[in-house]
Amino acid sequence: MKFLVTGAAGFIGFYVSARLSDAGHDxxxxxxxxxxxxxxxxxxxxxxxxxxxxxxxxxxxxxxxxGMAALFKAEKFDRVIHLAAQAGVRYSLENPFAYIDSNxxxxxxxxxxxxxxxxxxxxxxxSSSVYGMNTKMPFSTQDGVDHPVxxxxxxxxxxxxxxxxYSHLYDIPTTGLRFFxxxxxxxxxxxxxxxxxxxxxxxxxxxxFNHGKMLRDFTFIDDIVEGVIRxxxxxxxxxxxxxxxxxxxxxxxxRIFNIGNNEPIELMQFINAIENAAGKEAIKEYLPMQPGDVxxxxxxxxxxxxxxxxxxxxxxxxxxxxxxxWYKEFYL
Numbered sequence: 001m002k003f004l005v006t007g008a009a010g011f012i013g014f015y016v017s018a019r020l021s022d023a024g025h026d027x028x029x030x031x032x033x034x035x036x037x038x039x040x041x042x043x044x045x046x047x048x049x050x051x052x053x054x055x056x057x058x059x060x061x062x063x064x065x066x067g068m069a070a071l072f073k074a075e076k077f078d079r080v081i082h083l084a085a086q087a088g089v090r091y092s093l094e095n096p097f098a099y100i101d102s103n104x105x106x107x108x109x110x111x112x113x114x115x116x117x118x119x120x121x122x123x124x125x126x127s128s129s130v131y132g133m134n135t136k137m138p139f140s141t142q143d144g145v146d147h148p149v150x151x152x153x154x155x156x157x158x159x160x161x162x163x164x165x166y167s168h169l170y171d172i173p174t175t176g177l178r179f180f181x182x183x184x185x186x187x188x189x190x191x192x193x194x195x196x197x198x199x200x201x202x203x204x205x206x207x208x209f210n211h212g213k214m215l216r217d218f219t220f221i222d223d224i225v226e227g228v229i230r231x232x233x234x235x236x237x238x239x240x241x242x243x244x245x246x247x248x249x250x251x252x253x254x255r256i257f258n259i260g261n262n263e264p265i266e267l268m269q270f271i272n273a274i275e276n277a278a279g280k281e282a283i284k285e286y287l288p289m290q291p292g293d294v295x296x297x298x299x300x301x302x303x304x305x306x307x308x309x310x311x312x313x314x315x316x317x318x319x320x321x322x323x324x325x326w327y328k329e330f331y332l
Contacts, residue, residue, distance in 0.1 A: 002026040004077045006110065007084030008057065009033055009042035011188050012125070012179070014049065015225045016081055021052035023229075028075060031084065032061040036091070036098075037189045044330075045186055062106030072113035079232055082110045082124040085155075088190055089129060089292040092151040103155035104162075111166045119172065121235045123228065126160055126176040128217070128260065128297045129153035138298040141178070141248035141256045150292035160256060167252035173236045174253070177228065180260030180299045184221030184319060185326030193218075193320065196274050196282065197327050205283040208267065212286065215264040215296035220319040223312030227259040230308035248303065260299025261312045273316045277324035 003020050007013035008029025017029045029049065033042055049055050060067050062084055086092075086102035107124070114122050131139045133147035148154040163174040183193040199206045236253040248256035275281050289295070305311045 001078035002028070002075065004028050004030060004071075004075065004080045006030045006062065006080075006082045008049070009046050010083060011186060012182060012221070012224060012228070013083040014045040014186060015221055016083065016228050017049055017055055018052065019225055019229050021049070021055045025054065027052075027055045028077070029055060029057045030060050030062075030071070031057070033059055036086065036088070041186075041189065062109050063101045065109055068109040068113055069116075072117045076117055077119055079121045080110060080114060080119050080123070081228065081232060082107070082122065085125060087152070087188065089150045089152050090290060091190070093291060096151050099151050099155045103152075104158055107159045107162055111162060111172070114172050115166060115170045121232060122163070122172060122174045123232045124159060124163060124174065124176055126178045126256070127153065127156040128178050128180040128258070128299065129294070130157045130160070130178060131297070132294065137296065138262070138300040139258065140300040141258055141303055142246050144247060149294060152292070164250060164252060164254050167236070167250065167254040171238070171253060174255075175231055175234070175236060176256045177231065178256065178258045178260075178299075179224060180217040180219045180258065180297055182219050182221055182224050184323055187221070187323065192270075193274070193323055194327070196271060197278065197324055198331075200274060200278050200280050200282045201328075201332070203283070205285045206271070208271070208284050208286050209293065210267075210287075210289040210295065212266070212268045212271075212284075213295070214267040214293075215298065216267065216270065217260040217262065217264045217297045217299050218270060218316055218319070219259065219261045219299075219312050220314035220322075223261065223314050224259055226310055227257075227304060227308070227312070230310055231257060231304075234307055257304045257307070258299040258301050259304060259312065260297070260301060261314070262299050262301045264296060264298040265316055270316060273320040274324065276317060277320045
């Protein structure tokens with residue numbers, strides 16, 4: 001089949017593009033290569049994709065309506081995996097309009113492209129951040145998510161609502177994936193695994209927010225990608241008999257899944273895994289909770305397991321060993 005993968009120079013998009021290409025699909029990867037973080041890292045990911053003969057790259061901004069419409073019309077994609085977004089909770093406090101342009105206007109361009117070009121299935125990245133102020137654990141897709149604590153989270157919740165309206169109105173099968181704290185080799189430099197590893201290896205202090213009293217469902221990149229690849233083959237269908245008391249399913253061809261490790265760990269345990277992998281102890285600077293952060297994330301992946309027979313299971317120590325090895329090879 002022919003796939004569009006947006007955010008192909010990004011962390012998850014890079015891996016998904018490689019997996020689909022390896023499986024023999026034609027993949028067009030799209031990215032605007034913005035400077036939210038090191039563009040050289042993005043270009044290095046693309047360089048790793050270049051040997052794949054059935055992968056091609058298009059540099060284009062999602063907010064370019066005419067460009068996006070022309071791309072969809074010319075390529076006639078079978079499926080779309082939409083992973084491009086303005087990421088980061090803290091950055092949304094400084095530059096909110098970047099989230100509107102990328103995450104809302106960009107999603108609109110994707111939905112319109114799917115609508116007018118008979119795309120068989122749209123899979124898009126949501127986020128565990130949509131759970132916001134929810135306190136019931138683990139976070140379930142059957143729970144409401146109406147109290148986001150950051151603009152980033154609000155845009156991801158909006159994406160789910162936009163997708164549902166297009167699934168209902170135009171019969172476009174859509175699946176939203178709520179990712180839980182993704183980490184691994186080639187990961188983003190603004191994420192804790194990267195920041196902590198860099199600081200520990202350099203002998204610099206790390207910022208430990210909420211005095212280390214945080215729980216995170218850290219999910220290794222290979223597990224995330226396995227979930228994406230399996231889910232894109234499960235195309236939602238209409239079900240007029242569907243009970244409407246579960247927000248993750250609908251009478252429209254629409255689904256929502258969590259992809260998380262289903263095993264939250266304390267921040268200090270996570271730091272300890274990096275210390276073990278790096279062979280060096282961290283210098284810790286304890287700080288209060290940051291605006292937009294939540295104290296805990298914990299994924300209920302029952303629906304994912306039932307639907308595709310898979311649940312993430314990479315241990316934090318195994319994952320961090322692989323990350324630190326990559327980091328040393330790439331940066332040192």
